[in-house]
Amino acid sequence: MLDIINLKKGYKNVAAVDGLDLKIKEGEFFGLLGPNGAGKTTTVRMISTLTPKTSGDIVINGESMDRNLTSIKAKIGVVPQQNNLENEMSAWENLEVHGILYGMNKEKRRKKIAEMLEFTELTDRKDDVVKNYSGGMKRKLMIARALLHEPELLLLDEPTVGLDAAARRKMWDLLKRLKSNGLTVLLTTHYIEEAEVLCDRVGLIDKGKLLQLDTPLNLIEAVGKVTVEYFENGETHEEFFPTREAANRYAGTLEGNVRVRPSNLEDVFLKFTNRRVES
Numbered sequence: 001m002l003d004i005i006n007l008k009k010g011y012k013n014v015a016a017v018d019g020l021d022l023k024i025k026e027g028e029f030f031g032l033l034g035p036n037g038a039g040k041t042t043t044v045r046m047i048s049t050l051t052p053k054t055s056g057d058i059v060i061n062g063e064s065m066d067r068n069l070t071s072i073k074a075k076i077g078v079v080p081q082q083n084n085l086e087n088e089m090s091a092w093e094n095l096e097v098h099g100i101l102y103g104m105n106k107e108k109r110r111k112k113i114a115e116m117l118e119f120t121e122l123t124d125r126k127d128d129v130v131k132n133y134s135g136g137m138k139r140k141l142m143i144a145r146a147l148l149h150e151p152e153l154l155l156l157d158e159p160t161v162g163l164d165a166a167a168r169r170k171m172w173d174l175l176k177r178l179k180s181n182g183l184t185v186l187l188t189t190h191y192i193e194e195a196e197v198l199c200d201r202v203g204l205i206d207k208g209k210l211l212q213l214d215t216p217l218n219l220i221e222a223v224g225k226v227t228v229e230y231f232e233n234g235e236t237h238e239e240f241f242p243t244r245e246a247a248n249r250y251a252g253t254l255e256g257n258v259r260v261r262p263s264n265l266e267d268v269f270l271k272f273t274n275r276r277v278e279s
């Protein structure tokens, strides 16, 4: 569905994206997980044609982006990291403008707008100006807008950043509904749990490079399903084990504050980079 081949973006002083190779399958919910500055937004912006790439190729359903820019744009829905809604307009008006821009006729537009407002649970606030919306509502409206023209691929750049815990869970439910509808999704996040809960496969990205790519379960098993966490010399240390027994045996040899727990994607990231995703 989406093929990214040796994609690069260089700014004056940094290689923001440094030779990225990715293949995303139809109907897949794919996560790019990495710390701030890893190159996630730059990648999404290149796929959504907002930022020109330095080199490499982006192919969607066999069509190279260079040659088929207009037809490709119609196949993609984008939810950017920053709010880019018209804040002085209502939700309905924001969607109406988008529908017109994407050449949807009046009847189709009206029908899809109503459907998307319903899907994102914004129907009863559709006539409020967006500046009075909460952060969670704005994010949901951006998703409604991205889906309006029925894209085949949805790009979500850090969809829950800045949301409180309750709003984040509601957003996850909404994203799970999209997933069960079979839409192909590329999501970026620096939240471990988000990638674990939502994504079929996860690519770990740091400094513009893909470090690992697999299902969350396979990534965790490769590192060791059980983590022993202990505090020594003023620092938290982790060791990884394939079984509870092995972990317990090791924990028994340690003194002080020791915790045996299931491993997560943070541990995988830590193992490959020696640093944490969330800082």
Ligand SMILES: Nc1ncnc2c1ncn2[C@@H]1O[C@H](COP(=O)(O)OP(=O)(O)O)[C@@H](O)[C@H]1O
Pocket: 011, 012, 014, 015, 016, 034, 035, 036, 037, 038, 039, 040, 041, 042, 043
């Ligand atoms: N317009 C820009 N000009 C110069 N450097 C940039 C620009 N946009 C991003 N960068 C740099 O590229 C790197 C990747 O940034 P970004 O893609 O925003 O990362 P992420 O979304 O993973 O936090 C960072 O080092 C960032 O400072």
Ligand SMILES: [Mg+2]
Pocket: 040, 041, 042, 081, 157, 158
């Ligand atoms: Mg970003």
